Amino acid sequence: MSEKNRDGKRSARERLAQEREKQRAKDRRRRGLIVGGAVVGVLALAAVIGVIAANSGGEKNTASGPVTAPQGAVGKDSLAIPVGKDGAKSTLTVWEDFRCPACKAFEDGYRTTIHQLTASGKLKVEYHLATLIDKNLRGSGSLRAANAAACAQDAGKFTPYHDVLYENQPPETNDAYADNTKLIALAGKVSGLVTPGFRTCVNDGSHDSWVKKSNDAFQAGGFQGTPTVLLNGKNVYANQSNPLTPAKLKQMVEAAGTQ
Template sequence: MSEKNRDGKRTARERLAVEREKQKAGERRRRTLIVGASVVCVLGLAAVIGVVAANSGKDDGSKSAGPVVAPSGAQGKDSLAIPVGKDGAKTTLTVWEDFRCPACKAFESAYRSTIHELTDSGELRVEYHLVTIIDGNLGGTGSRNAANAAACAQDAGKYRDYHDTLYENQPAETDDAYAKNTKLIELAGKVEGLDTATFRTCVEDGTHNSWVAKSAQAFSSGGFTGTPTVLLNGKNIYQDQSMTPAKLKQQVQEANKG
């Protein structure tokens, strides 16, 4: 065999090895997105203190003191759950999330299409609870302000679309961009019909800030330790190392048969 042929075969093997490694790396990234127990935003002591601290004072014109005003259609204990899907659905997915939490974005990116499919078909009802862990851990008010804006979107009947938009445009965890109401209003422009005078006033006044604080306190007192926390009919499925969107869909459909 000529030296040229040997070099050609060696180069081909090297290219194949590089391609295999890329595939393995892609698979590892995929598992990181899907397996929940390996990636969470952890609630620390600073976050417990931050539940109060992040909701005191003013930032970017947001008011924090005042009565607890639940968003339109909020349900559950103390009206802390924002429902998506049909009330008559047999199966309920409870999701505790923080709009600044990168693990929450990873969960949403991996499971969004499956959750939309199941809620649209009437097989699943989702109850979203909003949390301010990152405000407490890193400082700032982006978690709170984004949650308030999402509650304002719920008032307008646009929660799911705005919820998804916030995750699709999530800044780096250390970048408190969502503390700026101008940013939150800018993103509302991506949701048809949301950027109205009523929505802007709700965001700028921090209408639901006290409600967000109460939700964050419920998360802490509930014994939860990280976001996202995902419960299917009360069972924590995000700790399941084998969980995938396909498995979630299967579990929902099996539960609905029972």
């Protein structure tokens, strides 16, 4: 074989080897892209799962803990704290928030009348506790005060402590009731309320989940705000064209008692 032919065959072999090497390089790059894409996909999926898990965990945390109703609570899911005699002909349903200034105005204006009607056996009141101000203005004073009031119910002291909380209500933007120490100090105004059991109940948030469930019920009820006041199921406090007064409330309750 001539030298020229040998050189030609060698060149052909070299070109073929080069082409094969190029093809192998392309294959390696393609495999790398496929693997890299798979890794990115796995990481992205893991991130999504992580977000879902985190969100799910957050939802669980907000409703964590057993729902422990205060002693004597009544109604659906035991979400109402009753005041008055069971045999009363009329029932006043009151949805309130201890940080709500309008609730304080209602209590200040109607407290004496309501006490007189419940004491006479003509009216029973069912209090439902909400935490709207905590959500609207941020904070936890509505929740903490409601839990403390539920603890007072356990001790048979709900009504006087309920009144003390409204009589000493801080400004709406001042989340003073977020401090359990403040709530326990105010409980000192109610004879016999401050006991080790009451302190533990307040500090441990024993009824927090119950308060949250009560607030959920308020939201589900479609009510417009606090206070919401219903007499025998009829909203008697929202009619601005014919506003309720303590005298009208007394008249309606007494009229119902004669039926």
